Amino acid sequence: MVVGAGLGGLATALRLAKKGYEVEIIEKNSQAGGRLNQLKKDGFTFDIGPSFFSMSYEFKEFAKDCNIELPFKYVELDPLYTVNFSRSPKTYRLYKDIHKLAEQFKDVEPDFEVKMRKYLKNGKSLFDDTVDIVIKDNYNTVFSYLLTLMKVNPKHLPVLFRNFWQQVCRYFSSDDAREIVSLVAFFLGRTPFDTPAVYTLLSYTEFQHDGYYNVEGGMYKIVEGILGELQKENVKITYNTEIVNFISNGNKLEALVDQNGKSWHRDVIVVNSDAASFRGKIFKRAKFTEAKLDKMEWTMGPLTIYLGLKCKLPQVEHHNYYLGDNFKDYANKIFQASGTLEKPYYYVNVLSRNNADCAPEGCESLFFVCPVPDLRFKKNWDDKEAIVNSIIADFSARIGQDIVPEIISKTSYSPIDWESKFNLHRGSGLGLSHKMFQIGAFRPKNFDEKFKNVFYVGASTVPGTGLPITMISSKLVVKRIEKLKN
Ligand SMILES: Cc1cc2nc3c(=O)[nH]c(=O)nc-3n(C[C@H](O)[C@H](O)[C@H](O)COP(=O)(O)OP(=O)(O)OC[C@H]3O[C@@H](n4cnc5c(N)ncnc54)[C@H](O)[C@@H]3O)c2cc1C
Numbered sequence: 001m002v003v004g005a006g007l008g009g010l011a012t013a014l015r016l017a018k019k020g021y022e023v024e025i026i027e028k029n030s031q032a033g034g035r036l037n038q039l040k041k042d043g044f045t046f047d048i049g050p051s052f053f054s055m056s057y058e059f060k061e062f063a064k065d066c067n068i069e070l071p072f073k074y075v076e077l078d079p080l081y082t083v084n085f086s087r088s089p090k091t092y093r094l095y096k097d098i099h100k101l102a103e104q105f106k107d108v109e110p111d112f113e114v115k116m117r118k119y120l121k122n123g124k125s126l127f128d129d130t131v132d133i134v135i136k137d138n139y140n141t142v143f144s145y146l147l148t149l150m151k152v153n154p155k156h157l158p159v160l161f162r163n164f165w166q167q168v169c170r171y172f173s174s175d176d177a178r179e180i181v182s183l184v185a186f187f188l189g190r191t192p193f194d195t196p197a198v199y200t201l202l203s204y205t206e207f208q209h210d211g212y213y214n215v216e217g218g219m220y221k222i223v224e225g226i227l228g229e230l231q232k233e234n235v236k237i238t239y240n241t242e243i244v245n246f247i248s249n250g251n252k253l254e255a256l257v258d259q260n261g262k263s264w265h266r267d268v269i270v271v272n273s274d275a276a277s278f279r280g281k282i283f284k285r286a287k288f289t290e291a292k293l294d295k296m297e298w299t300m301g302p303l304t305i306y307l308g309l310k311c312k313l314p315q316v317e318h319h320n321y322y323l324g325d326n327f328k329d330y331a332n333k334i335f336q337a338s339g340t341l342e343k344p345y346y347y348v349n350v351l352s353r354n355n356a357d358c359a360p361e362g363c364e365s366l367f368f369v370c371p372v373p374d375l376r377f378k379k380n381w382d383d384k385e386a387i388v389n390s391i392i393a394d395f396s397a398r399i400g401q402d403i404v405p406e407i408i409s410k411t412s413y414s415p416i417d418w419e420s421k422f423n424l425h426r427g428s429g430l431g432l433s434h435k436m437f438q439i440g441a442f443r444p445k446n447f448d449e450k451f452k453n454v455f456y457v458g459a460s461t462v463p464g465t466g467l468p469i470t471m472i473s474s475k476l477v478v479k480r481i482e483k484l485k486n
Contacts, residue, residue, distance in 0.1 A: 001026065001264060003243050003256065004272030006034025006422070007467060008458035010226045011062060011474035012270050016481065017233035018066045024235060026264065028242040032227055034272070034422055035429075035459075036467065038220035042409035044308035044365045045358040047219040049429075051349040051367060052077060052212045052319065054205050055468035059222075062471050071225025074213040075354070080206055081319035083180050084398055086343070092180060093317075096207055109177040119171040119181070123204030129153045130198060134440050135463035138476050145441030159197045160436070167197035179327050186371060189299025189430035189465065191331035196436055214318065218355055222467075243273070246282060253451040256282075268484065269454045270477060275444040275461035276432055277425040285449070294376055297435050298428035299465065300334050301374035301415030303344075305388050307366040308359065308409030313350060315399055320348045322398055334373050346370040346391055363408075368395070374415050375426040381414040388412045430466070431459035439464060446477045455480055 002009045002016075005027035017023045031037060035049040053059075056074060063070040079093040095101045098120070102113035109115070129152050139145040159167065164185045165178070172178050182192035184202045206212060215221050230237070243264075245257035255263040271278050276296065280288030324330060324343040349367040352359035359365040370391060372378065388410075396402045415427025424431070432438050439462075446461045448454035457477040459465035464473075 001256075001266040001268070002270045002272055002457075003278075004028070004034060004458070005032035005237055005239075006272050006458055006470075007036045007222070007226075008470045008473050009034070009270070009272030010223065010230065011471055012272070012457045012477055013235050014066055014226055014229055014233065015062075015474055015478045016270075017230065017235050019478070019482070021481075023233070024266075025230075025237045026241040026243070026258070027237060027239050028273075028423065029421065030239050032237060032239075033220060033223040035424075036219060036223055038218065038223075039306055039411060041306070041411060042308050043360045044306075044363070044409050045218055045220075045351070045355075046306040046365055046367055046411075047349075047351060048304065048306070048367075048413070049302075050219050050467055051351070052214050052219075053467040054212055055210055056213050057210065058468040058471040062474070065475070066229065068229055071228055072221040073216040075216060077212040077214055077319065079317070080212050081321060082317050083183065083321045083323065085176065085179075085323050085325065086394075086398070087325045092176070094180070094207075096211060098207070101207075105174075105177055109172055109174040112172075112177060115171045115177075116181075119168070119200070120204050120208055123201045124208065125153075126156060126159065126198055126201040127204050127209065129156060131201065135469065135472055138446065138462070138479060139441040142441040149440070156198070159200075162197035163193055164195040164197055164199055165192040167200045168192065175327070179323060183321060187466070188434055189428070190297075190433050190435075191300075191334060193328065193331055194335070195434070199434065212319075214354060216355065218351055218358055243282060248451065251450060251452050253448075253454050267453060268481060269451075270481070271454065271456045272458045273423055274425060274431055275446070275456040275458060277423065277460075278456070279444065279448075281423075283448075283450075288444075293425055297433040297438060298374055298376075298425060299430035299433050300371045301378075301427040302413070302418060302429040303370040303372045303384070303387065303415070304413045304418075305366075305368035305370075305391065306409070306411040307368070307392070307403070307407055309364040309366060309403055309406040310362070310408045311364065311403075311406045312362060313364050313366075313399065313401065313403070315401070316348065316350050316353075318350055318353045320350075322346050322348065322395065334371055334377075336373070336377060343394070344370045344372070344387065344391055346395075348395065372415065374428045375419060378415075381416050384412060384414045432465075434464050446473065447480050453484075 002025045013023045037048045039046040083092040105112035168182045185192040185195040242259045243256045247255040255265040279285045347369045352365040419427040
C-alpha cells in the first residue's frame with residue numbers, strides 16, 4: 001500500500017503494479033497529485049505548484065521501465081524564462097543559445113559569453129563527476145556513501161567550501177549577471193547564499209544538458225496520465241483518508257490507522273508523506289520530534305497566488321522572474337523571524353499563454369510564487385491579503401498595465417495552507433533542503449530504521465526534491481522493495 005498520491009506515490013505505485021505487485025493508494029485529499037496539483041475555478045485552470053521540469057529523460061526512463069508510452073506531452077522552453085529587475089526597464093531572456101544570451105549582457109558584463117562558457121564548463125564537470133554517484137543509488141550506510149564520494153575527482157574539493165553565490169562571483173562581476181545566474185538556487189528552495197556551490201551544476205542542466213520543459217495542457221496532465229495507467233492496472237485509490245496512527249508488533253508494522261479509526265493491515269507500506277515529518281508525527285521517533293524537525297534545514301515557504309484575468313497580457317511571457325534591488329537582503333530575511341516582507345521577489349507563470357484551454361477566450365490564467373519565510377519564522381499570515389495586493393500592484397507597475405480591474409478569479413495559499421493541505425512541515429514548499437549533511441546517506445532514508453516492511457518515497461527522502469528527482473526516488477524505493485523478495 002502507498003500512503004499519499006503525490007508524484008512519488010503515483011510513480012512508485014505504477015512501477016510496482018507493472019512488476020506484478022497488488023497495489024493500492026490512500027490519499028488525505030480528494031484529488032491526486034500532492035504538490036503537483038490543479039485548481040479549477042471560475043472557468044480557469046491553474047497548476048498549483050510545479051510549472052516546469054528538468055531532466056526530461058527521467059520521465060522517459062519511467063515510461064520505458066513501465067513499458068508504456070509517456071502519458072503526457074512536454075514542450076521545451078526557450079527562452080527558459082525572463083528576468084526583470086526593479087532597477088531597470090530591461091527584460092532579460094534566458095536563451096539556451098549562449099551567444100544570443102550574451103548579447104543582452106554586453107553593456108553590463110564585459111566578456112559575458114566567455115565567462116558563461118567557462119562557468120558552464122565547470123558546471124558540466126561537476127555534473128559528470130557527481131550526479132550519478134549522489135542521486136542514482138541507494139546507500140545503506142553513511143560509510144558506504146562516503147567511500148563512494150571519495151571516488152569524486154579531488155579537483156572539485158575547493159567547491160565544497162563555497163556557497164553558490166561565492167562560486168558565481170568568481171566568474172561574473174555585475175549584479176545583473178550574478179543575480180540572474182544564481183536564481184536557480186531558489187529552484188532548490190533555498191537562496192544562493194546558503195546553497196552549496198556544487199549545485200552550480202544546475203546552471204549546466206538548465207542551459208546545456210537538458211533544459212526546462214512545460215507540459216501541454218498544464219502540468220497536471222502528468223498526474224492525469226499516470227492515473228490513467230494506474231486504472232489500467234486496477235490500482236485502487238481511496239481519497240479523503242489520512243493516516244494518523246499505527247499498530248506495530250516488534251519490527252513489523254501491523255497496520256496504519258486513519259482519521260476515522262480504520263486500520264489498514266498491509267504487508268508492505270510505502271510512505272509518500274514527508275519522510276522526516278511522518279517519522280516524527282506518526283511513528284513518534286525520537287530523532288524526528290517537533291523540536292528536532294524544526295532544527296533541520298528546510299526549504300522556504302511558498303506564497304502562491306492564482307489569478308484569472310478578463311484580458312490578455314501579450315507583454316508577459318510564459319515564465320518570468322521579477323526581482324527587486326535588495327537581492328541579498330531579501331534572501332537573508334527569508335530564513336529569519338520577520339513580520340513584514342518588503343518588496344517581495346516573485347515568479348509569474350502565464351499558463352494560458354501556451355495552453356489556451358486553461359482560460360476562457362480572451363482571458364489569462366496567472367500563477368505567482370513568492371519565496372517567503374516558513375512558519376517557524378513567520379507564523380502569522382493575517383497580512384496575506386496585503387502582501388498579495390502589494391505583489392499584484394508591483395506586477396502591474398512592472399508590466400505597465402493595471403491588472404486589478406481585470407481580476408475575475410483570485411485565490412492565494414500561504415505556508416499555512418501548504419502545511420495543512422499536504423502535511424508539509426511548517427509549510428516548507430520543497431521539503432528538506434539539500435545542504436551537504438541532508439543529502440545522500442545523510443537524508444532520511446528510503447527504508448524505515450525499525451519496521452522492515454516500511455519504505456519512503458518523495459521529496460524529503462533520497463535523492464531529493466523536484467519532479468524528476470522524485471521520479472528517481474520512485475526507482476530507488478522499488479529497488480529496495482524488490483530486495484525483500486530475495
Ligand atoms: C509552489 C511550488 C512550486 C514548485 N515548482 C516546481 C517546479 O517548477 N518544478 C519541479 O520540478 N518541482 C517543483 N516543486 C517541487 C515539487 O512539487 C515536489 O518536489 C514534488 O511534487 C514532490 O512530490 P512528492 O511525491 O514527494 O510529495 P507530495 O506532492 O507532497 O505528495 C505527498 C502526498 O501525500 C499525501 N499525504 C501526506 N500525509 C499523508 C497522510 N498522513 N495520509 C495520507 N496521505 C498523506 C499528501 O496529501 C500528498 O498528496 C514545487 C513545489 C512547490 C510547493
